[in-house]
Amino acid sequence: MFSSTLANNRGNSAASAQLVTPTRFVWPYGGRRVFLSGSFTRWTEHVPMSPLEGCPSVFQVICNLTPGYHQYKFYVDGEWRHDEHQPFVNGNGGVMNTILITLPDMVPTGFSPSNMDVDDFSQQMDSIPRMSAVDLEMSRHRISVLLSTRTAYELLPESGKVIALDVNLPVKQAFHILYEQGIPLAPLWDFGKGQFVGVLGPLDFILILKELGTHGSNLTEEELETHTIAAWKEGKAHISRQYDGTGRPYPRPLVQVGPYDNLKDVAMKILQNKVAAVPVIYSSLQDESYPQLLHLASLSGILKCICRYFRHSSSSLPILQQPICSIPLGTWVPRIGESSSKPLATLRPHASLGSALSLLVQAEVSAIPVVDDNDSLIDIYSRSDITALAKDKAYAQIHLDDMTVHQALQLGQDASPPYGMFNGQRCQMCLRSDSLGKVIERLANPGVRRLVIVEAGSKRVEGIISLSDVFKFLIGL
DSSP states (O other), X not given: OHHHHHHHHHTTOHHHHTTOEEEXXXXXXXXXXXXXXXXXXXXXXXXXXXXXXXXXXXXXEEEEEOSSEEXXXXXXXXXXXOOTTSOEEEOGGGOEEEEEESSGGGOOTTOOOOOOOHHHHHHHHHTSOOOOHHHHHHHHHHHHHHHHHSBGGGGOOSSOOOOOEETTSXXXXXHHHHHHHTOSOEEEEETTTTEEEEEEOHHHHHHHHHHHTSTTOSOOTGGGGTXXXXXXXXXHHHHHHHHHOOOOOSSOOOOOBOTTSBHHHHHXXXXXXXXXXXXXXXXXXXXXXXXXXXXXXXXXXXXXXHHHHHTXXXXXXXXXXXBGGGSSOSEEOOOTTOOOSSOOOOBOTTSBHHHHHHHHHHTTOSEEEEEOTTOBEEXXXXXXXXXXXXXXXXXXXXXXXXXXXXXXXXXXXXXOOGGGOBTXXXXXXXXXXXXXXXXXXXXXXXXXXXXXXXXXXXXXXXXXXXXXXXXXXXXXX
């Protein structure tokens, strides 16, 4: 319907058709239904705009425009809106209309050419003045006060389950349990000591798989039938140092919190120990009963408390209004001429699973974006995805250097673990122009541990923001 109207505007001229320019229009401010209308549709046609995959608050559409001077507006949920970040003029009746000029020699006096591509929008966002040090410290102080006065007890859900594993379970059986229950990690219980002694998680499985594939390994697939978690933990020190190059001693003491520890201390323990979650354990000195495992506290749960508390008073946190491109947050792909102290790791789909696992351990990250030859986002491979290899003993039939990341992801699609997805999507994305408040709200959802920053339309990866990145910034680490 829109294309036929545009054809009439062009007068069906072959010469004009050659000058038609595909132009991307973007509305990055949310809504349920968004349409585009303008002088190029004679203001009679409403062109529907589609939400960007992974970024439901960003709508876009590509239209073929003839050379000239155009005005347009967005029809958002029944209301006319214009983009205040783009040049605009007063239309008929004092209505604000955004302008677009497709040829430089047709620019009216007082205006400069504007292209509604996301790159230009991002450059404008980069020019936004940085927040003052006073506003930053005020926001951090208010968050600190909140976290210091709330306890881990408030993170406990009204109902749910927490799974613990006996240290005498065979390693193979333990990972089948993690896979079947759809959980990335579980606390370890030692009946002999009568206490929780550690956590079994994806890093253990990664190191075990790499050890199985090592020539001359002392651990064979058959031994996994009887090799216990306790035996694995005892022999982990040498293997861990071999693969991650750290000198951290093993076994490390269990990182845990009590139900009445304040949320700031809980967050600090998670960040300082570089763990995904910490067990909330209740122990009573008045009786000799076993300690009780109440919950697994994570940064996601703490972030949800922050969102709930400030939802109706977001103005008291000026920092939430800032676009993420204007604050030191996350890991970004360096621009030309820039240097990056922490480069953003990415994977190609044909890379070997072995190289992906090594990168996860060495880079000390929880996930790596998978991109195509144009650096556009295809998928993401995370530490928790490794648990899918427990299905049907898949790890016993593969060689890490022979299986590609793409094949491993296909294997994991059948499993679809709940901790790796939100709203049916594995890759959660955002734009560099999104506000910190919007990013925080999305990271507070269950199963979302990081957002990949992409360019609208092309989905070219520009960076990544994790839960730990957000907390380090909010707390001031």
